[in-house]
Amino acid sequence: MRDIVRLLRVGLDGLVGLVVLLGGPARVRARADAARARFTPPLPAGGAWWRDAAWLATPLGSLLTVFWLDLFAAGLMGLAMPLLWALEDDGRLWYQWVIVDDFALAVFAMPVGALMIWIALLLVRPFLRVERWRTRRLLAPTLADRVEWLTATRSAALDASASELRRIERDLHDGAQAQLVAVSMQLGMAEDMLDRDPAAARDLLLEARSGANTAMAELRALVRGIHPPLLAERGLGGALEALALRSAVPVTCSVSLTRRLPAPIESALYFSAVELLTNAIRHSGAARVSIEVAERDGRVVLRVRDDGRGGAVMGAGSGLSGLASRLAPFDGVLRVSSPAGGPTVVVAEVPCASS
Known part of the structure; x- marks a missing residue:
């Protein structure tokens, strides 16, 4: 049942696509990108606009869906043929280019209808595969598109890496490094005052210890920002x-x-x-x-x-x-x-x- 719904959606998308084709390049590209996103995995965007337009202008999926609906509806009509024949006033019906003018032919149409429904159900997945193949051939990126995409993503990755390194350098300079410089100065002052004023030296050592703890906390926060433990x-x-x-x-x-x-x-x-x-x-x-x-x-x-x-x-x-x-x-x-x-x-x- 899910495949039947997908096939019907493909047919509807094809008809809507013909209308979208009149909306200009932006609408065509947006429609094609939405189709790429439905793939597993999603297809990267291609570079040639004409390929997106060609995909919209050739609604093969709609034609396959119309054929499938006609086949399925004919099968249902065959199953219901005895009832339809009985309800007809003159006892004559057209069914698949055959005139059904007696009850025996109406009954014979039932297995024919069941066979047509069975064939229609068998054709759902092949039709979906054909439409998927057509969409992939027209919407998947070419080798040149792929090279351009990889070049752009590599450049973005390098820019992001350089930006992250600058952020780490700035955080170290403004945070932990400044704290460690202050600790070093406090330790030097405590060393000079140790003989003359032990109490003041002790206070400086306590401040240095507090500054070291602050620097360690900032370093831990920085490490968590790079890769959380x-x-x-x-x-x-x-x-x-x-x-x-x-x-x-x-x-x-x-x-x-x-x-x-x-x-x-x-x-x-x-x-x-x-x-x-x-x-x-x-x-x-x-x-x-x-x-x-x-x-x-x-x-x-x-x-x-x-x-x-x-x-x-x-x-x-x-x-x-x-x-x-x-x-x-x-x-x-x-x-x-x-x-x-x-x-x-x-x-x-x-x-x-x-x-």
Whole structure:
């Protein structure tokens, strides 16, 4: 039944696509991107607009769906032929180019109709495979598109790495380094005053000890920002559960993973969840957030949903665009659904392999 619904949706999408084709390149690309997102795994965006337009202009799926509906409807009519013949005033009906003018022919149409329904049910999956093949051939990126995509994601990864290094350097310079310099100066002053004023030297040593503890706390916070120890010890599930417990709003966390993921993927998904949770609390006014992680068809799917005011968009310079750039080096994709008034649902999908 699910495959039949998919086939009917393919037919409807093909008819709608012909209308979208008149809306210009932007609408064509948006329609094609939505089709790419339905693949498992989702297809990266291609570079040639004419391929998207060709996909919309050749509604093979609609033609296959119309043929299937005609076959299925003919089968139903065959099963009901004795009743239809009895209700006809003159006892004559057309059925598949045959005139049914007696009850024997009407009864014979029943097994023919059953055979047509059986054939129609057998054709559902082949028709879906044909449409899937056509869509992949026209919408999947070419080698040149793939090279361009990899070049862009590599550049984004290098920029992100350089930015992270500058952040770490700045945090060390303004935090722990300044504290350690103060500790060093206090120890030097205490050394000079040790013989002349032991009480003052003792006070300086206590201040130095307090400064050292502060520097250690800042270093621990910096390390947690780079790679949380809990993430390394308990994996993505444990780290997200701890994140949910520390949240200022109620957060439900569901993690369905049967294995550890590679450390870079765990880190990318964890910090994506952290940023999405922060956005939900700070910008959308959410009162409840849910975080779900599951593995499907060789991909890890992170889904964050909040009941806030909605209106989140993937725009240039936005936090969501930054998340998409963070996932891009892993061939990850980010999808956002955030109508006005909410809810906001953000889905991140990343290919994964055993660690």
